[in-house]
Amino acid sequence: MSASTGIESHSIENKLRKRASNEDAVITNNIDIGKHSNETYVKTKMYMGKRFDLRGITSIASPALFTILSFYLRFKNIDKNNHVVWDEAHFGKFGSYYITHEFYHDVHPPLGKMLVALSEYLAGFDGHFSFDSNTKYPSEMNFKFMRQFNATFGALCVPLTFFTAKNLGFSWQTTYLVTLMVTLEHSYITLSKFILLDSILLFFTLTTFACLVKIYTLRKKQLTRKWSLWMLLTGISVGCVCSVKWVGLFITIVVGIYTLMDLFSLHHDENLSRVKYYKHWLIRIIDLIIIPFLIYMFCFKIHFALLYKSGTGDASTNTLFQINLENTKIEIGPRNVAFGSEVTIRSHGLSPNLLHSHVQLYPDGSKQRQVTGYAHSDANNNWEFHFADHNYSPNDTIIRDVMDGMDIRLVHKNTRNNLHSHKIPSHVSRGNFEVSGYGNDDDFVDSNDIWTIELVDQLDSSNPNYPKEDPTILHPVSTFFRLRHKKLGCYLASTGLTYPQWGFQQAEIVCKNSWSKRDKATWWNVEDHWNSRLTVAEEYLPPKSKFWTDFVLINFAMASSNSALIPDQDKFDPLASEPWEWPTLHKGLRMCSWSRDSYRYYLMGSPFNTWISTLSLFGFVLLMLRIIFKWGRQTINLTEDQIWKLLITGVFPFFSWIMHFLPFVMMGRVTYVHHYVPALYFAILVFGFVIEQLFVSAHPIIKYPAFIILATGCIWVYIIFAPICQGLHGPLTQYLRLQWLPSWDIII
Known part of the structure; x- marks a missing residue:
C-alpha cells in the first residue's frame, strides 16, 4: 500500500468517527451529568461595576411567578358556583363528620378527609350542613375558604413540578415548558376549585416523586445527613399519599423499584463494606417501610379518636368498637x-x-x-x-x-x-x-x-x-x-x-x-x-376494643367496599368513562347542573397537554429502542452515571405513568376521568424527556422556535378552553368553539 493511500484511509476513518460521534451526541449529550445547557449562566454588569448572577435571580423568581399564576388561576371564580358540586357531596360530608364526631365509613383512608375537616374547622363550620348534591350553600357558611384550602394543594403542585424538572437535569427551556403545562392544565385547575381529594392526592404524589428525584441527585453522597433527610422525607410522603387514597400505592411501587435497583447497584460496589451495605438496607427499611406504615396507622388512630359517636359507618366495624x-x-x-x-x-x-x-x-x-x-x-x-x-x-x-x-x-x-x-x-x-x-x-x-x-x-x-x-x-x-x-x-x-x-x-x-x-x-x-325471662346487668361495661383489630377490620371493610364499586350493567352512568378515553381525551365529565344561569364546570384535560403527552409516550418508546439498538451495536457507550440519568429522567416517569394508568385498565371497578390525574403528570414529564432529546442539543435556529411554538400552543389552548375550568356561564351557543370532538358533551 502506498503512503498516500494510507493517509487517505486514515483520513476517511477519522471522518467516520467524527460523524458517528456527532450522531451519538444527540443521545448521549442529554444523558451526561453536568453538561446541560441550563448549567451555563449569564453575568451582566450592574450598578457600581458589580456583576450579578441572573441565574440566581431566575431560580427564585421563575418558580415564584409560576406559583403566583397557579394560585390566581385556581382561586379565580372559586365561589361563583355556590352549590354543592359533584363529589363535594361526599367529601364535604365526610369532613363534617369529624366536626360532629360521628363515625362513618368510606372506601378511602382518612388523611385527605381529615384535611377537608381541618378546612371546615378553620372556616368556622359547625358540621350541620348536609352537603346534599346540587344544594345551595347557606349564606353563613364560608365554603369559599374550604375550597381555597383545597386549591392550595393544587397550586403548590406547580413549584413542585419546577424543582422536580430542575433536579431531573432538564434544560431551562424544558423546565419552564413542563411547569407551564402543569400550571395551565385545565383538569388540575378544575379539581382544585372544589372540596375534593384529587388535588391533595396529586400534591403528595408529586412530593413523593420529587423526593425520589432529589435522592437520585444525592447518589454520590449517600449516608450523609442531607441524603438521610431526603430519604426520611420520601418515607413521610409515601405515608401521606397512601393515607389519602390507596392509589398512592402506585407511586410507592415506583419508589420501591428505584430503591431495589439502587441497592443492587451498591451490592456490586467493591469499595463498600458489608456493614455499610447492611446499613443502607436498614435505613431504607426504616424510612420507606416502617415510617410510612406508622404514618398510615397514626392517621387511623386520629380517625378513631375523632369519631367517637355512633354514626352511619357503625356497620363496617366489629361489635366491641360499636358498643363503645x-x-x-x-x-x-x-x-x-x-x-x-x-x-x-x-x-x-x-x-x-x-x-x-x-x-x-x-x-x-x-x-x-x-x-x-x-x-x-x-x-x-x-x-x-x-x-x-x-x-x-x-x-x-x-x-x-x-x-x-x-x-x-x-x-x-x-x-x-x-x-x-x-x-x-x-x-x-x-x-x-x-x-x-x-x-x-x-x-x-x-x-x-x-x-x-x-x-x-x-x-x-x-x-x-x-x-x-x-x-x-x-x-x-x-x-x-x-x-x-x-x-x-x-x-x-x-x-x-x-x-x-x-x-x-x-x-x-x-x-x-x-x-x-x-x-x-x-x-x-x-x-x-x-330474653324477657332474664334480667339485664346494668353495672356491666363492655370490654374496650383493640386498636389493631379495629385497624385491620376497617381496612378490610374498605377493600370490600372498593370491590363493590363495579359498573351496574342495568344502569347507564353518564359520568363514567373507560381508561382508553383519558389519554385520547375522548370524553369529559359534567361536574354540576348544566342550567343556563349557573356556573358550569367540565372536567377534561387540556387538549394540548393530553394529546401531546400521549404522543410523547410513543415517542419515548421509539427513542428508547433507538438507544438500546445503538448500545447493542456498541456505537454508543453509556457509563453507569449516564444509565442512571436515562432511568430517572425517562424510564421512571414512563414507568410511573404505566403504574398510574394500567391498574385502572385491569380492574373491574367503575372509573371516571379524574382517575387519570396522577398519570397525566407523569406523561407530561415523559414529554419533557422526549423534547429534551429532540431539541435541546439542536441548533438554536431550530431549538428556540420549537420551544416558543410549544409554549404558545399551551397558552393558546388554555385560553380557548379556559371557560371549562373557570366556569361556563350564560347560553351555551357562545361556547360552540369548544366542541372540537362530537364525543364531548360541553354544549350538547
Missing part, C-alpha cells in the same frame, strides 16, 4: 345467653357482618333459602337458640344457659328456617360447603341442622368491680365462639367474598374446613341479645 361509641345502637342485654334467647350474631372475619337470611332462594345448588352476611340493622338478622333435639317452648320452667360443647339449632326469626349445611359446594368460594335456611319448627329435625358451639375466648368487663363471668357460658359481646357442624365437621364462616346480584352482593357465608382454632373467619360473637 357514644349513643351506640347496641343495647346491653342479659349477660347469659339461654335457649330461647333472640340474638344477632356478628362475624370476626374479613367482612364483620351479621348472620342474615331472607325469603329469597339460591338460584342453583340446594335452591334453599339464602344465608348471607349483612352489615346493617335488619329484622332478618335475628335468630333464636333452640335445643338440638326438639323445639324450645316459652313454657319451659327451667332456663338453660348455652354452654361450651352443647349441640344447638339456630332458627331464623322471620322465616322459621333452621341454619343448615350439607355437602353442596359453596356458590362463590371454592372448597367450602353451602349454608342455607331449611325446614321449620314443625318438621322433624334434620341432622344437618345441628351445630356444636365451641367457645374460644372470653373478655372481661371494663368495669373492674364487675365479677368475673363463667367462661363456659355464652355471653353476648364478650364471648367469641365457633359453630361446628355436627355431621360435616366444618365451621360456620364468612369468606370475605360477596354473592352476585342474585344475592344482593351480600357477604358469602359457608361451612369451612378449618384446621386452626385461631381462624378468625370462623369466629362469631352475639351482638344483640333479648
Whole structure:
C-alpha cells in the first residue's frame, strides 16, 4: 500500500468517527451529568461595576411567578358556583363528620378527609350542613375558604413540578415548558376549585416523586445527613399519599423499584463494606417501610379518636368498637345467653357482618333459602337458640344457659328456617360447603341442622368491680365462639367474598374446613341479645376494643367496599368513562347542573397537554429502542452515571405513568376521568424527556422556535378552553368553539 493511500484511509476513518460521534451526541449529550445547557449562566454588569448572577435571580423568581399564576388561576371564580358540586357531596360530608364526631365509613383512608375537616374547622363550620348534591350553600357558611384550602394543594403542585424538572437535569427551556403545562392544565385547575381529594392526592404524589428525584441527585453522597433527610422525607410522603387514597400505592411501587435497583447497584460496589451495605438496607427499611406504615396507622388512630359517636359507618366495624361509641345502637342485654334467647350474631372475619337470611332462594345448588352476611340493622338478622333435639317452648320452667360443647339449632326469626349445611359446594368460594335456611319448627329435625358451639375466648368487663363471668357460658359481646357442624365437621364462616346480584352482593357465608382454632373467619360473637325471662346487668361495661383489630377490620371493610364499586350493567352512568378515553381525551365529565344561569364546570384535560403527552409516550418508546439498538451495536457507550440519568429522567416517569394508568385498565371497578390525574403528570414529564432529546442539543435556529411554538400552543389552548375550568356561564351557543370532538358533551 502506498503512503498516500494510507493517509487517505486514515483520513476517511477519522471522518467516520467524527460523524458517528456527532450522531451519538444527540443521545448521549442529554444523558451526561453536568453538561446541560441550563448549567451555563449569564453575568451582566450592574450598578457600581458589580456583576450579578441572573441565574440566581431566575431560580427564585421563575418558580415564584409560576406559583403566583397557579394560585390566581385556581382561586379565580372559586365561589361563583355556590352549590354543592359533584363529589363535594361526599367529601364535604365526610369532613363534617369529624366536626360532629360521628363515625362513618368510606372506601378511602382518612388523611385527605381529615384535611377537608381541618378546612371546615378553620372556616368556622359547625358540621350541620348536609352537603346534599346540587344544594345551595347557606349564606353563613364560608365554603369559599374550604375550597381555597383545597386549591392550595393544587397550586403548590406547580413549584413542585419546577424543582422536580430542575433536579431531573432538564434544560431551562424544558423546565419552564413542563411547569407551564402543569400550571395551565385545565383538569388540575378544575379539581382544585372544589372540596375534593384529587388535588391533595396529586400534591403528595408529586412530593413523593420529587423526593425520589432529589435522592437520585444525592447518589454520590449517600449516608450523609442531607441524603438521610431526603430519604426520611420520601418515607413521610409515601405515608401521606397512601393515607389519602390507596392509589398512592402506585407511586410507592415506583419508589420501591428505584430503591431495589439502587441497592443492587451498591451490592456490586467493591469499595463498600458489608456493614455499610447492611446499613443502607436498614435505613431504607426504616424510612420507606416502617415510617410510612406508622404514618398510615397514626392517621387511623386520629380517625378513631375523632369519631367517637355512633354514626352511619357503625356497620363496617366489629361489635366491641360499636358498643363503645357514644349513643351506640347496641343495647346491653342479659349477660347469659339461654335457649330461647333472640340474638344477632356478628362475624370476626374479613367482612364483620351479621348472620342474615331472607325469603329469597339460591338460584342453583340446594335452591334453599339464602344465608348471607349483612352489615346493617335488619329484622332478618335475628335468630333464636333452640335445643338440638326438639323445639324450645316459652313454657319451659327451667332456663338453660348455652354452654361450651352443647349441640344447638339456630332458627331464623322471620322465616322459621333452621341454619343448615350439607355437602353442596359453596356458590362463590371454592372448597367450602353451602349454608342455607331449611325446614321449620314443625318438621322433624334434620341432622344437618345441628351445630356444636365451641367457645374460644372470653373478655372481661371494663368495669373492674364487675365479677368475673363463667367462661363456659355464652355471653353476648364478650364471648367469641365457633359453630361446628355436627355431621360435616366444618365451621360456620364468612369468606370475605360477596354473592352476585342474585344475592344482593351480600357477604358469602359457608361451612369451612378449618384446621386452626385461631381462624378468625370462623369466629362469631352475639351482638344483640333479648330474653324477657332474664334480667339485664346494668353495672356491666363492655370490654374496650383493640386498636389493631379495629385497624385491620376497617381496612378490610374498605377493600370490600372498593370491590363493590363495579359498573351496574342495568344502569347507564353518564359520568363514567373507560381508561382508553383519558389519554385520547375522548370524553369529559359534567361536574354540576348544566342550567343556563349557573356556573358550569367540565372536567377534561387540556387538549394540548393530553394529546401531546400521549404522543410523547410513543415517542419515548421509539427513542428508547433507538438507544438500546445503538448500545447493542456498541456505537454508543453509556457509563453507569449516564444509565442512571436515562432511568430517572425517562424510564421512571414512563414507568410511573404505566403504574398510574394500567391498574385502572385491569380492574373491574367503575372509573371516571379524574382517575387519570396522577398519570397525566407523569406523561407530561415523559414529554419533557422526549423534547429534551429532540431539541435541546439542536441548533438554536431550530431549538428556540420549537420551544416558543410549544409554549404558545399551551397558552393558546388554555385560553380557548379556559371557560371549562373557570366556569361556563350564560347560553351555551357562545361556547360552540369548544366542541372540537362530537364525543364531548360541553354544549350538547
